[in-house]
Amino acid sequence: MIMAVVTIPSPEIMKLTGLKKEQVLEGLNDIGMPTEESEGEMFVEVTPNRPDLFSIEGIARALNSFYGKAPGEYAAKKSDYAVKIDPSVGASRPFFVGAVVKGVKMDESALKSLIQLQEKLHETVGRKRKKVAIGIHNADAIAFPLVYKFSKEEKFIPLDFEREMGIKEIVEKHPKGRAYAHLVKDGYPMLCDQKGVISFPPIINSERTRVSEGTKNLVIDITGTHQKTLSGVLNILVCALADRGGQVYEMVVGKDAYPKLEPQKMPADTEGINKLLGEKYTKAQIFANLTRLGWTNDGKNSVFVPPYRMDVSHYADVAEDVAIAHGYNVFKPTVPNFFIPGSLAYNNDDVRQGMIGLGFLEVVNYALTNQKMLDIAWKDTDAVKIINPKTEDFTMLRTNLAVSLLGNVAANKTHELPVKIFEIGRAYEAREKNHLAFAISAEALDFSTIKGVLQSISLVIEKDFELKKSQNVLFVKGRGADVYYKNAKIGVIGEIAPEILESFGIENPVALCEIEIIKG
Structure with missing residues (x-):
């Protein structure tokens, strides 16, 4: 999984x-x-399933808890701020949510965050804005009510420009217009006051509503x-701003109102959580974690999901948070008390035991990946794509x-060296x-180190x-080789090139080998 790296000032997180x-x-x-500090x-490396932690406010909130x-409480005040959804709004971008937040302490650090x-x-x-696009504006420059519509005739001064431009001109000439023109082929969404x-x-956005210190x-x-998804993203934003001292006000969109900050209620499934984690927690211990x-x-049979959490939908997600709070390192490894018959692929068991005997730890990764990851090191163009x-x-x-x-290796770079890992799997x-x-x-x-293992x-x-x-670009020049068996190439071995290590954020040298496990 590709991690999102969030940069936060050390003095400020300590202050918050x-x-x-x-x-x-x-x-x-x-x-x-x-986390690394420099x-x-x-x-801070954050998994994409926790977008509420993409800000210093979210990270501070997590640490405080x-x-x-x-835990803090979040609520939105009733208001007359309204948005009309015009019938012209097309199916390419049909949904809208919004909110007003007042009294935010917007200093340089808050703006950067x-x-x-x-x-x-x-x-x-x-x-990349296809599913969700966010606009943030100076409320003092806006005259309510708002209208969300599709239009080709509007003109305005776009952000970072000094002159008025038409819609087609923005799409063709503005840097952001050229970057995201493919998202508005079916119509031009407009939000107007x-x-x-x-x-x-x-x-x-319009230059008129620019947000600044x-x-x-x-x-x-x-x-x-x-x-x-729009509602969840809105909750993340307003909760972060509320942590900066802002007061959240509802925005009426058609017949509905946002944000929806009432915590989601879920059953405290003690039996299910204990079955998943292999523990014997009491309900009180689950609540505490x-x-x-x-x-x-x-205090009885229910727990409440914080409104900024988009990743919770099942009691397994509840169990995951119980495990995190308990500490993964505290769990004692156990052998499953059931047997599943099966068979190992040719030589896998011998190879696995051999690698473990050499002091390596086994990892298991997804068989699916993406072109960006392959391009970093392998430059494969013939990969089987998912439709x-x-x-x-x-x-x-x-x-x-x-x-x-x-x-x-990158995910374990904070662990004690040397890191020695292996995987047996399908390519x-x-x-x-x-x-x-x-x-x-x-x-x-x-x-010679990695050659000795081979x-x-x-x-x-x-x-x-x-x-x-x-001459594989994966390796340092002169320190890589192809592995052959019976005159057929079956793998590669060598010291990873510095530019490859840098792209993964790995600071120490890495040597790697990959071979096909073949029969005969």
């Missing part, structure tokens, strides 16, 4: 939480957000293709295990193949491999 730097770093790691900034502060949050939401949940256009979603009152508009992750409860991918992270079948393994090219890949990351290593495995599977000089 009252914690020392060491407590912040330890707490983030325990919650599941590996030159007064922290770089984790260290025992009572808000912009970062908006961008991260666009890139992840928003599918009583003075004119304030937003052309998902392209650009000192802006106190904000209007948020969100358009897109999935109503529930969930409170550390920002949840509330009725209807559900996420941009998984759009094709992997052609190798090496790229996933480098991702594992998909012209045919399905059974592969072994293994990697070592250490402060100092060379080609030689040991060759004894385990009783195969004599031959190495031939390789």
Whole structure:
């Protein structure tokens, strides 16, 4: 899974939480957000399923709950702020939600955090603005009521420009227009107040409603293709602004009102949670653990999902948060008390035991990947593509295990060195193949280190491999080779090139080998 990296100022996160730097770093790691600190900034890795943590406000909120502060409460005041949905609105962008937030303390740090949050939401949940597009405006420059419509005739001064432009001119000449023109082929969405256009979603806002340092009152508009997702994104934004001292006001959209900040009620399924986690928690222990992750409860049989959490839909999600708060490292490994008959692929068991005997830990990755990940190191163009991918992270079948393994090394870069991992799994090219890949990351290593592991495995599977000089861009020049068996190339081996390591954010040298496990 590709992580989103959120940058936060170290002094500010300590100020917002009252914690020392060491407590912040330890707490983030325990919650599941590996963090590095350099030159007064922290770089926090956040999984895409937790978009509420894409801002310093969300991260501070998580840390405060984790260290025992009572979760905050969020509510929106009733108001007369209204938006009319015009019949011209097309099916390409049919949904709209919004809110007004007043009294925000918008200093330089708050503005940077808000912009970062908006961008991260666009890139992840928003599918690069296709599913969700967010506009944030200076409320003092807006005259309600608003109208959301489709139109080709409007003119306005777009953000960062000094002159008025027509819609077609913006699409053709404005940098944002050219970047996102493919999203408005079926019509041009317009959000207008009583003075004119304030937003052309998902392209650009009006210069008239620019948000800057000192802006106190904000209007948020969100358009897109999935109503529930829009509502969840709006909740994340208004809760972050509420944490900055803002007061949230409802926006009436047609016959409905947003944001919807009432926490979602779920049953505290003690039996189901214990079955999933293999524990014997009492209901009180489950409540206590969930409170550390920002949840509330009725003290009886129900828990309440915080309004900014978009990722919770099943009791398994509840169990996951119980496990995080309890601490994954505290769980004791156990052997399952059931047997499932099956068979191992040729040589897999011998290879697995051999790798474990050499001090390697096994990892298991998804068989699906995406072109961006393959392009980092492998430059594959013949991968089998998914016709209807559900996420941009998984759009094709992997052609190798090496790229996933480098991702594992990157995810474990804060662990004690050396990191020694391996994977046995399927790779998909012209045919399905059974592969072994293994990697070592250490402060100092060379080609002979990884070659020695290959030689040991060759004894385990009783195969004599031959190495031939390789020009593979994956490796340092002169320190990589192709692996041959009976004059057929079956793999690669070498020291990973510095530019590849940099693209993964890996600081220490890595040596890697991947071979096909073949019969005969």
